[in-house]
Amino acid sequence: MSDADHEAVPDAPVPRKRNAERTRKAIMSAALKEFSQAGFAGARIERIVKTAKCNIRMLYHYFGDKKGLYVAVLEAAYEDLRNREAELKIDFDRPLEGFLELQRFTFEYFEKNPRFEGLLRNENLMQGKFVAQSRKVTETAFPLRRTIERLIESGQEQGLFRDKLDPIQIYVTIAAMSRFHLANGWSLSVTLDTDMSTTEWRRARLQHALDVLEGYLRKG
Numbered sequence: 287m288s289d290a291d292h293e294a295v296p297d298a299p300v301p302r303k304r305n306a307e308r309t310r311k312a313i314m315s316a317a318l319k320e321f322s323q324a325g326f327a328g329a330r331i332e333r334i335v336k337t338a339k340c341n342i343r344m345l346y347h348y349f350g351d352k353k354g355l356y357v358a359v360l361e362a363a364y365e366d367l368r369n370r371e372a373e374l375k376i377d378f379d380r381p382l383e384g385f386l387e388l389q390r391f392t393f394e395y396f397e398k399n400p401r402f403e404g405l406l407r408n409e410n411l412m413q414g415k416f417v418a419q420s421r422k423v424t425e426t427a428f429p430l431r432r433t434i435e436r437l438i439e440s441g442q443e444q445g446l447f448r449d450k451l452d453p454i455q456i457y458v459t460i461a462a463m464s465r466f467h468l469a470n471g472w473s474l475s476v477t478l479d480t481d482m483s484t485t486e487w488r489r490a491r492l493q494h495a496l497d498v499l500e501g502y503l504r505k506g
Contacts (some may be wrong), residue, residue: 288440301480303314306322308340308437309340309344309348309466310348311343311353312338312339313334313335313340313345313348313349314342315336315338316333316334316335316337316363317329317334317338317355317356317358317359317404318359318362318363318401319401320333320334320337321356321359321360321405321408322400322401322402322403322404322405322408323404325408325411325412326352326408326416328358329352329356329387331345331352331355334355343436347420348356353416356416357416357420358410359405360405360416360420360423361415361420361422361423363401363402363405364422364423364426364427364457365426366399366402367395367402367420368426368427368430369401370391370395370430371388371391371429371430371433371442372429373411374387374388374391376388376433376437378436378437378440379440381437381438381441381444381446381447382441382446382447382500382503382504384437384440385437385441385456385499385500385503386496386500388433388434388498389460389463389464389495389499390492390496391489392456392460392461392464393463393464393492393495394492396462396465396468397468397488400468403465403468405470406465407469409441430457431453431454431457434453434456434457438451438453438456440505446503446504447503447504447505448503448504448505448506449505450501451470451503456499456502456503459498459502460495460499463494463495463498463499464495467482467488467491471483483500
């Protein structure tokens with residue numbers, strides 16, 4: 287780790303509001319790229335400010351230090367996922383369709399946001415060191431958990447779903463079917479002699495995930 291990652295830098299002058307927001311967004315975008323590729327330990331502040339095209343003092347002004355920047359990026363990544371989930375038009379009177387919509391969304395979100403996947407992979411290599419320090423990450427997941435609980439309740443009341451469904455187990459399954467082939471695609475493609483990066487294979491994978499989820503949820 288370079289000296290710049292720990293160096294105390296004097297406060298920078300506060301820029302005008304519009305420029306300040308633009309600079310902050312540029313730093314966050316550059317930091318997401320750097321942390322997702324290099325992890326927390328391997329990331330370098332110098333590369334982040336170079337990519338963001340800003341003064342290093344501005345980074346310290348907004349985020350305090352490397353840890354503060356990393357936590358901000360981590361929280362923003364989770365917040366984006368949760369905000370997009372909240373935009374789903376879930377019909378609780380049609381619980382099976384609601385679950386399938388959540389599966390489609392999650393599958394496509396991870397595919398379209400590889401840097402989030404990289405961020406999660408590196409965070410898990412650190413045994414959740416920083417995510418465990420963020421109350422915001424836990425709190426933003428409450429609406430998702432309640433949505434899943436309501437879908438389960440609706441499905442069971444209608445006689446569609448089996449008994450004893452666990453909302454946490456269901457979401458872990460949804461996430462696993464959306465992420466595993468991405469996190470392990472290169473090795474699996476070689477091992478199984480199947481190119482898992484093709485559009486056709488990904489489309490078939492999504493349909494498989496939908497079929498598995500529906501088969502598990504349905505009663506009988």
